[in-house]
Amino acid sequence: MAYSDKVVDHFNNPRNVGSLPKEDASVGTGLVGAPECGDVMKLQVRVNPATGVIDEAKFKTFGCGSAIASSSLATEWLKGKTVDEALAIKNTDIVAELSLPPVKVHCSVLAEDAIKAAIADFKRKQEAGQ
Amino acid sequence: MLKLPIYMDNHATTPVDPRVLDAMLPYFREHFGNAASRNHKFGWEAEEAVEQARKQIAELIGATAKEIVFTSGATESDNLAIRGAAYMYRDKGDHIITAVTEHKAVIDTCKRLEKEGFRVTYLPVQKDGLIDLGRLREAITDKTTLVTIMTANNEIGVVQPVAEIGAITRERGVLFHTDAVQAAGKIPFDVNAMKVDMASLSAHKMYGPKGVGALYVRRRNPRVLLTPIIEGGGHERGMRSGTLNVPGIVGFGKAAELCRTELAADMAHALALRDRLNAKLHEGLDELYINGSMEHRLPGNLNISFAYVEGESLLMGINDVAVSSGSACTSASLEPSYVLKALGAGDEMAHSSIRFGIGRFNTEEEVDYVAAKTVSVVRKLREMSPLYEMVKSGVDLSKMVWASH
Numbered sequence: 001m002a003y004s005d006k007v008v009d010h011f012n013n014p015r016n017v018g019s020l021p022k023e024d025a026s027v028g029t030g031l032v033g034a035p036e037c038g039d040v041m042k043l044q045v046r047v048n049p050a051t052g053v054i055d056e057a058k059f060k061t062f063g064c065g066s067a068i069a070s071s072s073l074a075t076e077w078l079k080g081k082t083v084d085e086a087l088a089i090k091n092t093d094i095v096a097e098l099s100l101p102p103v104k105v106h107c108s109v110l111a112e113d114a115i116k117a118a119i120a121d122f123k124r125k126q127e128a129g130q
Numbered sequence: 131m132l133k134l135p136i137y138m139d140n141h142a143t144t145p146v147d148p149r150v151l152d153a154m155l156p157y158f159r160e161h162f163g164n165a166a167s168r169n170h171k172f173g174w175e176a177e178e179a180v181e182q183a184r185k186q187i188a189e190l191i192g193a194t195a196k197e198i199v200f201t202s203g204a205t206e207s208d209n210l211a212i213r214g215a216a217y218m219y220r221d222k223g224d225h226i227i228t229a230v231t232e233h234k235a236v237i238d239t240c241k242r243l244e245k246e247g248f249r250v251t252y253l254p255v256q257k258d259g260l261i262d263l264g265r266l267r268e269a270i271t272d273k274t275t276l277v278t279i280m281t282a283n284n285e286i287g288v289v290q291p292v293a294e295i296g297a298i299t300r301e302r303g304v305l306f307h308t309d310a311v312q313a314a315g316k317i318p319f320d321v322n323a324m325k326v327d328m329a330s331l332s333a334h335k336m337y338g339p340k341g342v343g344a345l346y347v348r349r350r351n352p353r354v355l356l357t358p359i360i361e362g363g364g365h366e367r368g369m370r371s372g373t374l375n376v377p378g379i380v381g382f383g384k385a386a387e388l389c390r391t392e393l394a395a396d397m398a399h400a401l402a403l404r405d406r407l408n409a410k411l412h413e414g415l416d417e418l419y420i421n422g423s424m425e426h427r428l429p430g431n432l433n434i435s436f437a438y439v440e441g442e443s444l445l446m447g448i449n450d451v452a453v454s455s456g457s458a459c460t461s462a463s464l465e466p467s468y469v470l471k472a473l474g475a476g477d478e479m480a481h482s483s484i485r486f487g488i489g490r491f492n493t494e495e496e497v498d499y500v501a502a503k504t505v506s507v508v509r510k511l512r513e514m515s516p517l518y519e520m521v522k523s524g525v526d527l528s529k530m531v532w533a534s535h
Contacts (some may be wrong), residue, residue: 003446008446011443011446011447014514017513024330030528031516034479034532035477035481035517035527035532036477036478036479037457037458037477038440038457038458038466038477038478038481039440040184040517040532041480041516042519043433050408058367060514060515060516060518060519061514062438062439062440062443062515062516062518063440063443064446064457064459065442065443065446067440067443068443068514072504073445076166081472092214
């Protein structure tokens with residue numbers, strides 16, 4: 001299978017690989033997937049409490065090249081977005097941007113799930129803190 | 131000078147040996163005759179060349195020339211052996227025994243026969259990939275007509291105790307077929323010493339051309355009869371009709387001869403490179419898991435799981451090296467390798483596996499490059515792996531509850 005240039009670029013030069021302190025109240029962490037299914041994504045956002053804007057996003061992914069590219073792209077898109085704007089990111093946007101073939105659509109679904117899980121985690125912390 | 135990309139996927143196919151190609155070329159040019167043409171020189175020449183190849187292939191496996199039936203490849207050979215014997219001996223019994231790690235050409239043929247009313251026992255394998263001979267003995271009933279167990283596995287390179295299986299089947303009066311595609315020409319293989327009744331062979335796995343294979347069919351003690359699955363002009367003693375692929379067969383014969391005369395050197399070469407690769411990977415990385423028995427294994431095979439790294443991403447990282455993975459992402463079915471799953475190590479180990487297949491034309495320099503590249507890519511991917519991070523921070527992955535999808 002040939003990969004699109006964008007997938008190859010994200011795979012070779014992944015953006016925002018790393019971890020944020022997951023106990024931090026301003027950090028939301030999403031961990032989705034399962035090792036036996038062949039992909040696990042950890043996606044984290046740090047939300048500026050004053051503006052509600054995501055000023056940092058990090059990922060670590062165990063998965064195929066398309067899964068790595070999907071999560072790398074997601075972290076790029078998340079930065080500078082508000083929490084509500086982030087929730088509007090759809091897996092189909094990722095499919096289109098990376099030209100993912102049908103067998104790799106699940107990678108984009110996982111990335112969308114990871115975004116939603118990270119934001120849900122952040123919101124939970126906010127509510128618990130209030 | 132190192133030439134990229136490096137081919138290290140010799141279980142998938144092998145390059146044609148230049149000496150094989152040289153032997154074939156005249157049979158595309160001047161000697162283009164049909165081996166079944168009985169009344170002119172073109173036919174006679176072709177027939178003579180085919181008979182020469184038959185002898186060369188027979189010699190490789192300790193058979194006689196008349197016991198070699200040419201086919202289009204090992205998939206057809208497996209189909210012919212299993213279906214041919216099942217139909218021929220249906221009056222004697224309707225039970226076949228095979229193993230879960232067999233090639234799809236065997237498994238799917240058995241499944242087809244099940245739909246037609248035959249009964250099939252799929253023997254499990256042990257953690258090392260070997261079948262349990264005790265279970266084989268127990269599985270044989272008076273309705274069993276055929277046992278089909280491969281000699282060497284195409285993914286993990288594990289070599290089954292073929293001689294022991296042959297002793298059991300011979301004693302119980304059951305036919306024994308073995309898919310010897312990965313083994314013949316790579317390790318000693320003798321149909322009489324191993325009491326094999328049928329063996330599938332393929333030219334392109336032994337430095338010959340694609341599109342030609344053979345089925346060894348024993349003629350004496352016992353004489354094996356098969357119902358043909360391809361009907362027509364009655365070629366190949368009626369077992370396989372169809373005009374013979376003369377240039378392909380000539381190449382197959384030459385390839386078999388080279389494998390026979392160079393077996394010891396080929397084995398030593400592959401083993402030395404395989405062990406070098408294995409040692410270098412272990413020097414550079416921790417948490418490597420070898421899939422299948424290291425002791426009962428083809429010399430050129432190394433199947434390793436790189437824990438916490440997904441196989442397809444590893445292939446993508448070492449894209450100037452041609453190897454393959456048991457990861458679901460590299461298979462059409464989106465399922466991880468059923469062979470690795472059968473070893474019981476868990477799906478995540480299958481997803482993380484790479485098969486290195488070393489052959490006659492690989493060099494030490496190539497092995498060193500592949501090892502260094504693999505080590506650096508695995509390190510990079512582990513830095514990106516949430517699983518690796520969790521394990522290093524003391525999380526027990528087996529106790530995690532995953533949101534599966």
